[in-house]
Amino acid sequence: MKAVFPDTRHYGVMPPHILERLIEHGGDRLRHSALTTQSLDQSLRTSKAIEVTALHRRSQLNEIQRFIYDAKNTMELPGVLIRQENSAASGDIAVDEAYEYLGATWNFFKDIFERNSIDNQGLPLVGTVHYGHDYENAFWNSQQMVFGDGDGEIFNRFTISLDIIGHELTHGVTESEANLVYYNQPGALNESISDVFGSLVKQYHHQQTAEQANWIIGEELLTERVNGIGLRSMAEPGTAYDDPVLGKDPQPGHMDNYIETREDNGGVHLNSGIPNRAFYLVATAIGGYAWEKAGRIWYATLTDRQLPNDADFQTFARLTQTHAERLYGRGSEYEAVLAGWRGVGVAI
Amino acid sequence: MSRFDELDVDALVKLSREGGVAYMPTLARPRAIDFQRCSSNQRRFVCDILARAEQAASHDSVGKGDQRYFRIEVRKRRDEERPDIELSVPEQCAPQELVSLWLRGMDEAPS
Ligand SMILES: [Zn+2]
Numbered sequence: 071m072k073a074v075f076p077d078t079r080h081y082g083v084m085p086p087h088i089l090e091r092l093i094e095h096g097g098d099r100l101r102h103s104a105l106t107t108q109s110l111d112q113s114l115r116t117s118k119a120i121e122v123t124a125l126h127r128r129s130q131l132n133e134i135q136r137f138i139y140d141a142k143n144t145m146e147l148p149g150v151l152i153r154q155e156n157s158a159a160s161g162d163i164a165v166d167e168a169y170e171y172l173g174a175t176w177n178f179f180k181d182i183f184e185r186n187s188i189d190n191q192g193l194p195l196v197g198t199v200h201y202g203h204d205y206e207n208a209f210w211n212s213q214q215m216v217f218g219d220g221d222g223e224i225f226n227r228f229t230i231s232l233d234i235i236g237h238e239l240t241h242g243v244t245e246s247e248a249n250l251v252y253y254n255q256p257g258a259l260n261e262s263i264s265d266v267f268g269s270l271v272k273q274y275h276h277q278q279t280a281e282q283a284n285w286i287i288g289e290e291l292l293t294e295r296v297n298g299i300g301l302r303s304m305a306e307p308g309t310a311y312d313d314p315v316l317g318k319d320p321q322p323g324h325m326d327n328y329i330e331t332r333e334d335n336g337g338v339h340l341n342s343g344i345p346n347r348a349f350y351l352v353a354t355a356i357g358g359y360a361w362e363k364a365g366r367i368w369y370a371t372l373t374d375r376q377l378p379n380d381a382d383f384q385t386f387a388r389l390t391q392t393h394a395e396r397l398y399g400r401g402s403e404y405e406a407v408l409a410g411w412r413g414v415g416v417a418i
Numbered sequence: 419m420s421r422f423d424e425l426d427v428d429a430l431v432k433l434s435r436e437g438g439v440a441y442m443p444t445l446a447r448p449r450a451i452d453f454q455r456c457s458s459n460q461r462r463f464v465c466d467i468l469a470r471a472e473q474a475a476s477h478d479s480v481g482k483g484d485q486r487y488f489r490i491e492v493r494k495r496r497d498e499e500r501p502d503i504e505l506s507v508p509e510q511c512a513p514q515e516l517v518s519l520w521l522r523g524m525d526e527a528p529s
Contacts (some may be wrong), residue, residue, distance in 0.1 A: 145510060175507060206445075207438040210483035237439060241483040252482040292441065301440055317444045333434065333489070335481045343428040 116200040120150050122213040123229070126194035132186050134176045135194040138168050141201040148214060149198045164199035167229035168217060172197055175236045178244070178271045182361050183369050186243035195239070199229055206236055210241035223293060224316070230290040236271035248377045255382040257338035262345035266368055269304060270361045278361040280353040286310065304350045307343025323347040325383075325415030344414045345383060352390075352410035356403055363403055367394050370379075387411040387418050419479045420469035422492070427496075429453040430496035431464060433520050434491050435509070437481040443479075451522055452496065459528040468492065474511040488512050488520060 075280040125148070126137055134155065140162070141149035153160045153169050160166055163234045179185040187193045196214035205218025206230035215238045217228040228234055241264050246252060250260040264285050273283045287310075288301035298311025300318070307323035321343030322328055328344065329337045349368060353360035373376060381403055394407040411418055434448040453461050469488060480487040486509040491501035507516065517527055 205483065206440060207486055209439065209485045211485060212483065228439075234439060238484065247485070252479055257481075288440070315444070316442055320443060333443065333446065334436050334441050335479075338481070339437075340437075 074376070075231075085153075109398075122196050126195065126196060128192045132192070133199065134173060134180075134187070135192070136169055136172055136176075137194060137196045138165050138172075139196070139198040140165065141198050142222060143200055143203050143219075145202050147198055147201075147211070148196060149200075149218065151360075162226050164217065164219065164229045168197040168215075168235065171229065171232045171235035172215070172239065174232060174275050175239045175271045178267075178274050178361075182270075182274065182365065185243070189246040202334050208238050210238045210245075212242075212245060215239060215242075219289070220293075222294055224295055226291055228291065231288045231414055232275055233265075233268035233272040235268075236289050237268035238274075240264040242268040243267070244372065248381070249379045251380050252335050252338060254336035255341070256380050257335050258341035259345055259381060259383065259386050261342035262349070262367070263372055265302060265304060265342060265346050266349045267274050269367075272363050273359070274361050277359075279407045280350075280364070281357070283360065287352050302339075302346065304343075304344065304346040307347055313317070318393070321346075323414060344416070345386065346412045348387070348410045348416065350410075351413045352406050355406035355409060360395075363398065364406075366397060367407065370397065383416045384418070387416045391418050419471070419525045420465065422465040422468040423474075425428060425453060425461065425492070425494060427454050427461075428495045429461075431468070432493075432501075433516075434489055435486060435520060436528060437484065438486045439484040447520065449514040451519075451524070454496070456524070456527075460524060463524075463527040464519070467513070468505075468514045469521055471507050471516045472505055473505050474513055474516075475505040476511070478481060480508055485509065488516060 093240055127133065137151060138153040139149035140152045141147065152165050176187060176195060187195065197217065198214060199217045200218045201218050204221040206221050206225045207208060208215065208217045214229050215235070220226045222315050229365065244263050252260055267287060269283070269287065285304040286300035286302070287304065289299055291301060292298045292311065294299055295311040296311060296316060298316065300310050303310045304320070307321035308319050310319040310321070312318045320329070321340055323342060329340050331337045331340070334340060349352040349364060353364035356363050367390050371386065372387045374389055374393070378385065390407050391404070394404045398404060408418060427503040430453065433451070433489060434446040436446050456464065468490065469487070471506055488509065490505040490507070490509040494502045494505040
């Protein structure tokens, strides 16, 4: 079936039925961004479920295997193969960023945790870029990673930030380990773990200490038209943006401000601010490179079979305490873990 | 016939697009359709879309790994605290009419 993409130029006027803050804040940027979403869905609805992973052989060696596809602005996955392992740069910046940053993420997990790819069994890394029209998202669909171009008004292309690519790949890692339920507190932990390791990938790539890192997620992602420094701040949740169109970053950084909501799977991208800040507090209290100790404690927790898939913050926190003690004894690292969780109102 | 056909002038439908790595509440663009302010033709138009959306709705969890989805709440009486019907439709399965309703409201509805 041929995909039909409506011409968005004809949707000139904001409809009268839009509720809430859109009425107050609906400027050109938001309207443009809303309209671009329109053109997405036709082709995907008709797309068959392709077993993407079946297309790619697993590496028998402990080597990275990357496959970068171009969806050519449709929603067909995986799209057209553009670049694979050891092939030259394509000249398409989204393709080459996906290739480089998936590589950086793979290297991080290999170098620091001796993990062999997403599933620790050499799963090939499959990424599709140019997904949809002006698509403002990136995701992991249990088989591959997918990146939109952004609308150019609010968001740049989603391959532009190393930590976003690390975030998506980490969703695959979490799925193959604790597989935390994507709802309420376990869902917010799932999100936080992706932010934590996404940020660590970036810090490792730039060889930054916990003090040198800015702990912003997606700092290249917002265009210069937006009054913001990124999607989220792990150090100070709730301060990443404050914009006439987007509103203010709503992330809480303490249990006192935990958001009870039915939206966003129970606020998984909102309440993740709480465990994000706990990690930041632990990492900066320990000092040095965050991946060396704080990251190791978090990774041991994520890969511990004792971590239930419906873990709440407290359950997760207690396991980080257990692993801090097992790895480093009852020293300053252990105290940092206790203080970090206390700092966000999670009692161990 | 669908279970939405019984909705009358007291009903309220809410629709938003949620999730995604860049989730921001403002970008969910919540929309409410108050059946009291709709003609019977418009109510039927919305109910048909809801029936189609229900066919595409997921019974499993949605949103995992930053995949976006549409969330629909239907209240038979507008002031009820909890919705009577709640649907989650993965973005890639969403009928075009649902996306249109979310984006442009009743612009394409009959009078
Ligand atoms: Zn995520």
